[in-house]
Amino acid sequence: MPFDFSSILNGYLRDAKKKYDTARLKGDIEGAKKFALLCAKTEKQLADKVPDQRKSHLENAKKWEEIADTAGIKPRKSVIEKGDRGTSDDDLSDFGDTLIEKSSVTWKDIGGLKETKNLIKETIIIAVAIKPESIKADKGILLFGPPGTGKTLLAAATAGSLESTFFNVKVSSILSKYFGESSKLISALYDSARRHSPSIVFIDEFDSITMSRDGDQGEASRKVLSSLLSELDGFQDKKSDKLILTLAATNTPWDLDDAVLSRFPKRIYIPLPDNESCIEIIKIQLAGLDAKKLDLKRISEQCLTNHYSGRDIQNMCRDAKRSMIRRSNKEIFNDLERTAELPFNELQKKRLQITPMIMEDFNQAITKIKSPISTEIIQRHEKWNKQFGAE
Numbered sequence: 157m158p159f160d161f162s163s164i165l166n167g168y169l170r171d172a173k174k175k176y177d178t179a180r181l182k183g184d185i186e187g188a189k190k191f192a193l194l195c196a197k198t199e200k201q202l203a204d205k206v207p208d209q210r211k212s213h214l215e216n217a218k219k220w221e222e223i224a225d226t227a228g229i230k231p232r233k234s235v236i237e238k239g240d241r242g243t244s245d246d247d248l249s250d251f252g253d254t255l256i257e258k259s260s261v262t263w264k265d266i267g268g269l270k271e272t273k274n275l276i277k278e279t280i281i282i283a284v285a286i287k288p289e290s291i292k293a294d295k296g297i298l299l300f301g302p303p304g305t306g307k308t309l310l311a312a313a314t315a316g317s318l319e320s321t322f323f324n325v326k327v328s329s330i331l332s333k334y335f336g337e338s339s340k341l342i343s344a345l346y347d348s349a350r351r352h353s354p355s356i357v358f359i360d361e362f363d364s365i366t367m368s369r370d371g372d373q374g375e376a377s378r379k380v381l382s383s384l385l386s387e388l389d390g391f392q393d394k395k396s397d398k399l400i401l402t403l404a405a406t407n408t409p410w411d412l413d414d415a416v417l418s419r420f421p422k423r424i425y426i427p428l429p430d431n432e433s434c435i436e437i438i439k440i441q442l443a444g445l446d447a448k449k450l451d452l453k454r455i456s457e458q459c460l461t462n463h464y465s466g467r468d469i470q471n472m473c474r475d476a477k478r479s480m481i482r483r484s485n486k487e488i489f490n491d492l493e494r495t496a497e498l499p500f501n502e503l504q505k506k507r508l509q510i511t512p513m514i515m516e517d518f519n520q521a522i523t524k525i526k527s528p529i530s531t532e533i534i535q536r537h538e539k540w541n542k543q544f545g546a547e
């Protein structure tokens with residue numbers, strides 16, 4: 157009986173397809189290419205060994221080579237099962253829709269940043285209101301600043317307050333996930349934004365669009381960037397119900413180049429909160445609790461000394477609240493082991509008490525929370541703001 161090579165080769169093929177799929181899902185472009193080529197090679201070997209299926213194996217080999225060429229990585233349907241290649245425009249038609257998020261954030265949820273909030277409100281009014289031809293609304297606003305200062309929150313509040321559709325786009329994740337389809341991504345995104353307008357398109361980690369200029373990843377970023385710039389250049393639909401405002405955010409504005417900056421005439425520095433903003437953020441974070449015994453000024457001074465961002469203040473308040481809960485429910489927390497061992501339905505009957513917050517609740521939280529933001533980073537942002545910032 158002749159030795160059955162085809163079953164071994166089919167086993168190899170299955171294995172290579174699996175590895176290709178894993179690499180694709182992980183966004184490992186080089187790995188995906190390598191295994192797509194292995195699939196192509198194995199299909200060719202099968203074509204030699206199984207003459208009556210030669211034609212279909214050669215066709216499959218060709219498709220795998222094309223997949224390897226374009227690194228046509230498909231996010232939703234499996235390329236493997238279908239044995240097809242790349243992605244048709246249809247597959248991307250709902251790509252934008254997958255980025256839609258619901259936002260219930262309002263302007264009141266943001267402490268400080270009054271001028272920035274006003275600027276965004278103003279921009280929206282100008283964009284939506286009936287106006288003479290000579291008045292054009294800004295289509296894009298760039299928000300830059302250290303991490304945790306409220307950039308995402310601002311975008312979410314813009315969307316939430318307008319009850320508009322919120323597209324939350326993380327550049328790095330779409331670039332790795334949808335590699336190979338990059339040129340179509342942005343138009344699919346903006347098609348969807350037009351369909352669901354009024355829309356807020358929030359592009360986070362904006363710097364990573366221009367960061368990697370080399371190799372395949374660079375090629376993908378370039379395509380995304382150039383289609384994004386042309387979307388921003390395009391004429392905004394005249395009808396006010398087609399409002400699309402693009403907000404882009406970055407922690408490293410110095411990585412952006414002139415072509416990008418010129419499309420964002422408004423570049424807004426979102427700094428660490430000042431004294432007054434710290435107090436506002438603390439009040440927001442402690443909403444519903446009694447904070448009368450607190451010396452908010454003293455806490456905010458410490459936040460300033462420690463370079464706390466809004467995110468750090470949120471974490472500080474979370475820890476302080478935990479301390480208050482522990483303090484106010486000693487009978488539950490003093491014997492933590494016994495309480496934690498109670499059956500779920502018993503635990504459900506426990507009622508947590510709250511008492512007024514005291515300064516002590518904050519002392520430990522403040523020593524525990526370390527801001528990752530250095531003086532050098534702040535100075536770098538301030539310098540860039542002086543040079544390129546524009547409100």
Ligand SMILES: Nc1ncnc2c1ncn2[C@@H]1O[C@H](COP(=O)(O)OP(=O)(O)OP(=O)(O)O)[C@@H](O)[C@H]1O
Pocket residue numbers: 265266267268269301302303304305306307308309310406407437440465466467468470
């Ligand atoms: N001005 C603020 N008012 C109220 N809360 C704030 C403020 N800034 C930050 N926070 C709190 O910190 C969290 C993080 O803020 P946000 O995600 O908007 O920061 P970011 O600037 O987008 O950070 P990154 O650059 O790391 O993406 C928010 O969810 C919010 O709870």
Ligand SMILES: [Mg+2]
Pocket residue numbers: 307308309360405
């Ligand atoms: Mg953010």
